[in-house]
Each structure stands twice: as C-alpha cells, then as structure tokens.
Amino acid sequence: MKAWVLKSVNQLPEFCEVPVPESKEGYSLVNLTASSLNHRDVWITKGKYAGIQLPCVLGSDGAGISEGRRVLINPGWYWGANEDVQSRAFRVLGMPDNGTFAEYISVPREFIHETPPHLSEVEAAALPLAGxxxxxxxxxxxxxxxxxxxxxxxxxxxxxxxxxxxxxxxxxxxxxxxxxxxxxxxxxxxxxxxxxxxxxxxxxxxxxxxxxxxxxxxxxxxxxxxxxxxxxxxxxxxxxxxxxxxxxxxxxxxxxxxxxxxxxxxSTMGSPRDFAEMLEFVDKHRIIPVVDEVFEMEEWDKAFEKMEQGQQFGKLVCIHS
Ligand SMILES: NC(=O)c1ccc[n+]([C@@H]2O[C@H](COP(=O)([O-])OP(=O)(O)OC[C@H]3O[C@@H](n4cnc5c(N)ncnc54)[C@H](OP(=O)(O)O)[C@@H]3O)[C@@H](O)[C@H]2O)c1
CATH class of the missing domain: 3.40.50.720 (NAD(P)-binding Rossmann-like Domain)
Structure with a gap:
C-alpha cells in the first residue's frame, strides 16, 4: 500500500510503498478513505516532539471503512481510568505507532467509532483529534x-x-x-x-x-x-x-x-468519554467541520507547507481514494 513515511526529522515524509498492516487479535483493519493534518504532524517532522521513533507513518486523524461500516478513529489510545488525567500508557496515534497517512491501518477495536451520518468522509477525517x-x-x-x-x-x-x-x-x-x-x-x-x-x-x-x-x-x-x-x-x-x-x-x-x-x-486531547460525548454533540448539533482544502494523496506534502505558513482556515484533509 501507499503511505507517507517520515524517515528522518527536518524533512517532509516520503510517499512510498509499505506492507499492508496485519490484523491482530482485538484489532480491525480500516480502509482509510481520508485523513487530516494536525500541527502535531508538523512539529514531529521538525523533531519538536517527545519520543520520536523512525521510520513512522504519520497521521492521527482518519476516516474510512471497516467491516462494512463507515468509521473514524479515536487517536488518543490507552487514556486509563482517571478522567482527570491520562495514564502513563497514553499514546497518540501517528507516533510511535504507524498512523493514518496510509491506505490501511490496523486499530484496536475500542478506538473505532461509527461516523456521524451527516458527515462526508472528508469531514469525518477532519474531526477526531482537533474535535x-x-x-x-x-x-x-x-x-x-x-x-x-x-x-x-x-x-x-x-x-x-x-x-x-x-x-x-x-x-x-x-x-x-x-x-x-x-x-x-x-x-x-x-x-x-x-x-x-x-x-x-x-x-x-x-x-x-x-x-x-x-x-x-x-x-x-x-x-x-x-x-x-x-x-x-x-x-x-x-x-x-x-x-x-x-x-x-x-x-x-x-x-x-x-x-x-x-x-x-x-488540557490535552481527551478521554474515551470525551471522545464519545464529542461525537454525540457533533451528531446532535449537526456540526460540520470547517475544511480549508482537500489534497490528493500524492500531493499531501503541500499540506505540511501550507500549515507551516499558517495560511489555512480550518482543516487540511487528504483524500485517499
Ligand atoms: N494539547 C493537545 O492535546 C493539543 C491538541 C491539538 C493541538 N495542540 C497544539 O495547539 C496548537 C494549535 O494546533 P492546531 O492543530 O489547531 O494548529 P493549526 O491548525 O496549525 O493552527 C495554528 C493556530 O495558531 C494560531 N496562532 C498563531 N500565532 C498566534 C498568535 N500570535 N496568537 C494567537 N494565536 C496564534 C493560529 O491563529 P490564526 O490562524 O487565526 O492566526 C491558529 O489558531 C499547536 O501548538 C498544537 O501542537 C495541542
């Protein structure tokens, strides 16, 4: 499959061929239809992020199809039992675990949620981390x-x-x-x-x-x-x-x-409860994420440059297929 892989810091990720991830016990494969950029991805390319492990497929936000359902992914993994603060096991999808700037991703099922029906794939991909x-x-x-x-x-x-x-x-x-x-x-x-x-x-x-x-x-x-x-x-x-x-x-x-x-x-990201409540709120109020620009997967590096220059109003989204 194709993916944007960061191989070393102080350069942009490379668009290259990588193996489709294997599905493990408790995980599901998601065929990603769209992903979106967060400032975190830009900080990582500059080496301004703790615990960088390379090479890594970047990307925290993704929407797609899994087991016949339209889904999006909660990028905040293993928050833990305390609503007040994340546990030491907490990790954000897209570093060190391979992220969403790829055609497929394997995700623990607990982090896969149904996409609110009023959202398109592009809008759904814009929602998770920032939302x-x-x-x-x-x-x-x-x-x-x-x-x-x-x-x-x-x-x-x-x-x-x-x-x-x-x-x-x-x-x-x-x-x-x-x-x-x-x-x-x-x-x-x-x-x-x-x-x-x-x-x-x-x-x-x-x-x-x-x-x-x-x-x-x-x-x-x-x-x-x-x-x-x-x-x-x-x-x-x-x-x-x-x-x-x-x-x-x-x-x-x-x-x-x-x-x-x-x-x-x-405040940092959110617990599984925050994430579920956020989806409910977006669904109830029919909130549509503000998308600044949609990029084809091959030209996704242009989005990193645009975010660095701070030109965008809203999310930069990558359409995968
Ligand atoms: N703790 C967390 O969980 C978490 C989660 C997400 C993001 N973040 C951090 O939050 C920041 C924004 O993330 P993002 O993904 O939303 O980035 P983004 O889409 O690239 O937005 C950058 C933001 O910085 C604002 N900005 C730039 N210079 C400013 C200034 N002098 N005064 C006030 N605002 C200024 C921009 O405002 P205008 O464009 O309107 O000028 C814009 O809101 C990043 O540092 C990111 O790492 C933290």
Missing part, C-alpha cells in the same frame, strides 16, 4: 452555558474552530482573535460576535471595549500575550490552554489571578 481537544478544553473543563461570553484565540486553527463551533452551538456569545483579516471575516460569517487582530498592539483593549470581559477563554498561543487573557477574564472566569505556540507565559500577575478567583487550566 476531542476542543471538546475537553471547552465542554469538559469549562461547562459553558448560553449566557457565557467565550473568547477563542487564533480563530484559524483546527482546534480553535471546533471550540468556536461548539460554543456557538450552545448559544454562547463568542469572540475571537486571529492574525488575518480574512480569517476574522470568516469567523464573523460563522456567527461570532466580534473579532480582533492579535497583530494589533492594542488587541486586548479592542476586546475589552467590544465584550467587557470573558467567562471562558480558550487559548493555544501562551507566550507574552497570555497575561492579557488574565486581565480580560471576568471574576470567576476560566482560562484553558492546550498549546504553547508562542512559548513560555511571562508576566502573569498572581494578585489578579487570586483576587478574581480565576481557574487557569491545561
């Missing part, structure tokens, strides 16, 4: 209600867009930041109440003017700007971050955090 990360960060950690004001930073990102869609589906008033006016306009078109450009020096003042303050903030940037999120939080507010694109958080004022009784939480 469960957004679901846990927003829903499981913050328990939003319709009266909440929610800020999602970096509106163009895969996870961020699901957080926006989930919060809008609940009826929350949603605001976003983005580095591009085109992406801000796209977010407004989806129904967000306001958008500001994080490249403006006064982005936090603009948000304060627009919204007052926020009950929930979902962030993946970290860095120096994070301290402004604390200022923008309403008393009793919750800030969840699942990424650290801009590096270490500096200049956090402890007095503001404790006086406002803020909860600042980290």
């Amino acid at each position: 469960v990360t957004a679901y846990r960060a927003l829903m499981s950690k913050c328990h939003p209600i319709p009266s909440h004001k929610v800020l999602v930073t970096g509106a163009g990102g895969g996870v961020a867009l699901f957080a926006i869609q989930f919060a809008l589906a609940l009826g929350c008033e949603v605001y976003v930041t983005s580095g591009s006016h085109m992406k801000m306009d796209r977010a407004i078109g989806m129904g967000v109440a306001g958008a500001v450009n994080y490249r403006d020096d006064d982005w936090m003042d603009q948000l304060k003017k627009m919204a007052g303050g926020f009950d929930i903030i979902i962030d993946s940037a970290g860095g120096d700007g994070f301290r402004h999120l604390v200022s923008l939080s309403n008393p009793g507010g919750k800030i969840v971050f699942y990424g650290g694109t801009l590096g270490n958080i500096n200049g956090l004022n402890p007095q503001t955090v404790f006086w406002k009784q803020l909860s600042i939480m980290g």
Whole structure:
C-alpha cells in the first residue's frame, strides 16, 4: 500500500510503498478513505516532539471503512481510568505507532467509532483529534452555558474552530482573535460576535471595549500575550490552554489571578468519554467541520507547507481514494 513515511526529522515524509498492516487479535483493519493534518504532524517532522521513533507513518486523524461500516478513529489510545488525567500508557496515534497517512491501518477495536451520518468522509477525517481537544478544553473543563461570553484565540486553527463551533452551538456569545483579516471575516460569517487582530498592539483593549470581559477563554498561543487573557477574564472566569505556540507565559500577575478567583487550566486531547460525548454533540448539533482544502494523496506534502505558513482556515484533509 501507499503511505507517507517520515524517515528522518527536518524533512517532509516520503510517499512510498509499505506492507499492508496485519490484523491482530482485538484489532480491525480500516480502509482509510481520508485523513487530516494536525500541527502535531508538523512539529514531529521538525523533531519538536517527545519520543520520536523512525521510520513512522504519520497521521492521527482518519476516516474510512471497516467491516462494512463507515468509521473514524479515536487517536488518543490507552487514556486509563482517571478522567482527570491520562495514564502513563497514553499514546497518540501517528507516533510511535504507524498512523493514518496510509491506505490501511490496523486499530484496536475500542478506538473505532461509527461516523456521524451527516458527515462526508472528508469531514469525518477532519474531526477526531482537533474535535476531542476542543471538546475537553471547552465542554469538559469549562461547562459553558448560553449566557457565557467565550473568547477563542487564533480563530484559524483546527482546534480553535471546533471550540468556536461548539460554543456557538450552545448559544454562547463568542469572540475571537486571529492574525488575518480574512480569517476574522470568516469567523464573523460563522456567527461570532466580534473579532480582533492579535497583530494589533492594542488587541486586548479592542476586546475589552467590544465584550467587557470573558467567562471562558480558550487559548493555544501562551507566550507574552497570555497575561492579557488574565486581565480580560471576568471574576470567576476560566482560562484553558492546550498549546504553547508562542512559548513560555511571562508576566502573569498572581494578585489578579487570586483576587478574581480565576481557574487557569491545561488540557490535552481527551478521554474515551470525551471522545464519545464529542461525537454525540457533533451528531446532535449537526456540526460540520470547517475544511480549508482537500489534497490528493500524492500531493499531501503541500499540506505540511501550507500549515507551516499558517495560511489555512480550518482543516487540511487528504483524500485517499
Ligand atoms: N494539547 C493537545 O492535546 C493539543 C491538541 C491539538 C493541538 N495542540 C497544539 O495547539 C496548537 C494549535 O494546533 P492546531 O492543530 O489547531 O494548529 P493549526 O491548525 O496549525 O493552527 C495554528 C493556530 O495558531 C494560531 N496562532 C498563531 N500565532 C498566534 C498568535 N500570535 N496568537 C494567537 N494565536 C496564534 C493560529 O491563529 P490564526 O490562524 O487565526 O492566526 C491558529 O489558531 C499547536 O501548538 C498544537 O501542537 C495541542
């Protein structure tokens, strides 16, 4: 079968011929019809990921056909019994285990789920990793209600867009930041109440003017700007971050955090319960993942370059057949 295999870091994966995986006891073979890219895949190609073992077929997200059913794969394996935190056995599909940028994959049956019927193969492949990360960060950690004001930073990102869609589906008033006016306009078109450009020096003042303050903030940037999120939080507010694109958080004022009784939480992917609830929520609200571009399998390397340049609004999807 054909697959995109990473053979060494600091280069893109290679499109090559590899053996079809053998099915083992408790596993099922999935004929993958589509897969999607996550920033994790890009970090891995750059060697910026713990525990890299090569060669490896990359890819955490996949949809396809298994035993006659339309399925998608939960990429978070062996979470363990504690809902609060993953076990030491936790692993993410696509490193070190061979991932979804291939024609076939063999997957433990417990991680195979029926595709919500309203989703196409392309849409289904866009959902798993980003969807469960957004679901846990927003829903499981913050328990939003319709009266909440929610800020999602970096509106163009895969996870961020699901957080926006989930919060809008609940009826929350949603605001976003983005580095591009085109992406801000796209977010407004989806129904967000306001958008500001994080490249403006006064982005936090603009948000304060627009919204007052926020009950929930979902962030993946970290860095120096994070301290402004604390200022923008309403008393009793919750800030969840699942990424650290801009590096270490500096200049956090402890007095503001404790006086406002803020909860600042980290979040990573999600448990099997989060994943199942996310699928139910997507099904109930007929949520359709935002897909930026679909690539043929042979040209999938172009998607890595596009994500690195940050041009996308939504998910980059690879169609396998
Ligand atoms: N902990 C976890 O389980 C988990 C899961 C998934 C992802 N992540 C991490 O989360 C990050 C995003 O992942 P993704 O797959 O959604 O990536 P992506 O689709 O490539 O999105 C990149 C994101 O970074 C935003 N961004 C860039 N510069 C920014 C800035 N100065 N301020 C605010 N936002 C900025 C972009 O916003 P605009 O495009 O709107 O400018 C966009 O939302 C990555 O670091 C990834 O490794 C963690």
